[in-house]
Amino acid sequence: MLTFKELGLEDRLLTAITDMGFTKPSEIQEKAIPILLEKDKDLVALAQTGTGKTAAFGFPLLQKIDPAKKSVQGLILSPTRELCLQITQELALYGAHMPGINTVAVYGGASITDQASKLRKGAQIVVATPGRIKDMISRRLIDISSIRYCILDEADEMLNMGFLDDIKDILSNTPSERHTWLFSATMPKEVAQIAKQFMRKPDEITVGSKNTGSVNVNHEYYVVSGNNRYKALKRLADANPEIFSVIFCRTKRDTQRIAEKLIEDGYNAGALHGDLSQNQRDIVMKSFRNRQIQMLVATDVAARGIDVDDITHVINYQLPDETETYTHRSGRTGRAGKSGISMVIITKSEIRKIRSIERIIKKEFERKDIPGPEEICEIQLYHLSDKIRNTKIDKNIEPYLPAVNDVLEGIDREELIRKLVTVEFSRFASYYKDTDNLNASGDERVSGGNESVRYFINVGARDGYDWKTLKDFLRVQLNLERDEVFKVEVKDSFSFFSSEPSVKQQILDTFSEFKLDGRFINVEISEPTGRGGGGKKGKKGRKSRERFDGNQKFGHKGKRGKQSAKNKNKRKQR
Structure with missing residues (x-):
């Protein structure tokens, strides 16, 4: 394990590191800092949140900034206001012994005028959220046309939040000779696309494996x-x-x-x-x-x-x-x-x-199993005992002790302990009395197949639904969690979906006489066919499908509604 000094950091940064109590670099810092200090390179660094990524790019960036120049030299993009402020605060600590270097945070939800005023006073480093910096660029409140370094922090988070186009626009306003440092926890294809389009033969370092979770x-x-x-x-x-x-x-x-x-x-x-x-x-x-x-x-x-x-x-x-x-x-x-x-x-x-x-x-x-009442009561009692044992006595209670002692007079130590424990035990025992075992039974290898119930519903793609909108419709009508309706399969004029057996009666009762805009919405249990997602309806199901024909869109009585009426008249003639 190298020391911070052996990584190549200068004395002013080392003094700040000592002030903050850092003793040794993290793995991402040990790998990234020498690369970024040794030469101007593009870098892709993959590491989990909480591994010290801010210091991994913050120390090299501060060491490379020229305090004599008041123009923006480094731009750090981060996904949220909170992270933007956090990075700004950390850079202030890292650069505590580097006078002349000014860092400004630029983010939404605050006065753009105040932020522009701070920039005009001179800022070598700007930490920004994509939306706000793009807005400031369009208003010509900031000039990033001569920056030397652009850092994309939590790149996958920014892309998950829909900032891909914003990031592309921002990078297009930076000079082609700039150097880009991309830090991310995972490497989805969108991040790889940014690296390919805007970076030049970047070095790549990985702490752990790509897309893996923290070892801790x-x-x-x-x-x-x-x-x-x-x-x-x-x-x-x-x-x-x-x-x-x-x-x-x-x-x-x-x-x-x-x-x-x-x-x-x-x-x-x-x-x-x-x-x-x-x-x-x-x-x-x-x-x-x-x-x-x-x-x-x-x-x-x-x-x-x-x-x-x-x-x-x-x-x-x-x-x-x-x-x-x-x-x-x-x-x-x-x-x-x-x-x-x-x-x-x-x-x-x-x-x-x-x-x-x-x-x-x-x-x-x-x-793991959801804990039962007995286990919870036991844990809570041990916690209470430990809390009492480790509580420091507050001197402010002294004036009240004589009255308390009078109330508790005649109770010996063991009985007092029993009474204290009973107060806590009774609270949880009463709350959990006669409660059910919450753990789902059955083989965990079963994943919603034989254990689930399959349903037919007489609406489909012709009614304007896809799997997602139909799932949301069912969830709202049934007052269920999103995951309690699954395997939604939308056909042209009808659909299928599945649920846990525990909510079967709730679903059937809800749709027993269910109308929407005057139209009956019919839900029935579908018989499995063994051919995958769909199902085979009984006689009643087929009748319902003919009756509604899936053609009348909710709340509309246009061409489809007329066609449905025409079909109905034909059936009467038969």
Whole structure:
């Protein structure tokens, strides 16, 4: 292991490193810094979140900046406002003994006039989000036509957020002789495309393997029925009293709903999603960093750029669609050499997704059971005992002790302990009394096949549906989680979908007399054909298909509606 001095950093940076308490470089720093200092090169560096990437490009960039020139020499693009500010703050610490170097953060949600004013005073390094820097370029508030270095930090995150075209536009405004340093946790094809189009024979370094998860993170999954997902989340929280976690949901709506339910149930929780104002986001993040919030419920987009130390758990309330997104989620824990746990709450139909993620991140998931009431009570009692033992006595309680002693007079030590323990035990025992076992039964190799129920519905592509919009329609009408409806297959005038057996009656009851714009929407159990996705309907199913013919689009009575009526008249004549 090399020292920071042996990497080639100058004394002013080494002094700052000592001030910050860094003792030895991380693997990504040891690999990247000598390459970037030795010569001007393009570089692609792949490493997980939390491995020290900011210092890996920050130290070389500061050493290469000329403080005598007040023009922009280095541009750092990052996906979110939070990460933008974090990088700016870290560069200020790294360059604490390098007077004359000025770094300015440029991001949305703040005054563009104030940011332009700071730039006019002279900034050698600009840290920016793609949307805001593009806006400033178009308004001619910033000139990046002579920059020497462009750093794309969390490149895969930026592309996941839809910034590909913005990044291309920004890079097209930079000189062709500039040098590009691309740092990313994963290497999807879009990142490879950027590297191919805008970089010249880049060196490539990898910490770990491409698209793999952090070695410090253990991956666990819990299989429950879809309607027990929230109950499972609460039990996992109760079984980990010291939890300090990020809980990921797919949508803003689910994020807000789960956070509100947790708060109602007495947990220190908060929501982070795109519908919050910037001030609200700042308040939530400040509370989370100060540990006033133990469970931060977030969407993937809102959570990007979060850099909070000592997160113990990442909980995937719902699995993401992309494996790269899971890699980023799990990378929020197990940082800076510490261990962490990534938990996934799934239904049986999603086990196949776990196997797919395992193959890509090259790490095995451990299937675990949701803790039962007895186990949770035991954990909580041990936690209470440990908390009492390690609590420092507050001198401010002294004036109240005589009155407390009077109340407790005559109770010996053992009885007092029993009473204290009973208070805590009774709370959890009462809450969990007569509760069900939440763990889904059955062989985990079954992945929504023989164990699932297949349905026929008399709407299809002619009604304007594809698999995604039909899935959303069913989910809303049935008030189910997104993953409780799966294997949606849309045909021309009808469709098929599957669900867990536990919600079969709910689905049939909902659609027993269901009308939309005066039209009956018919759902029936489909008999399996053994030919894959579809199914074979009984007599009633065929009759329903003829009756509606799949031609009348919801809320419309145009040509298709007339054709449907014409078909109906023909059947009457028969």
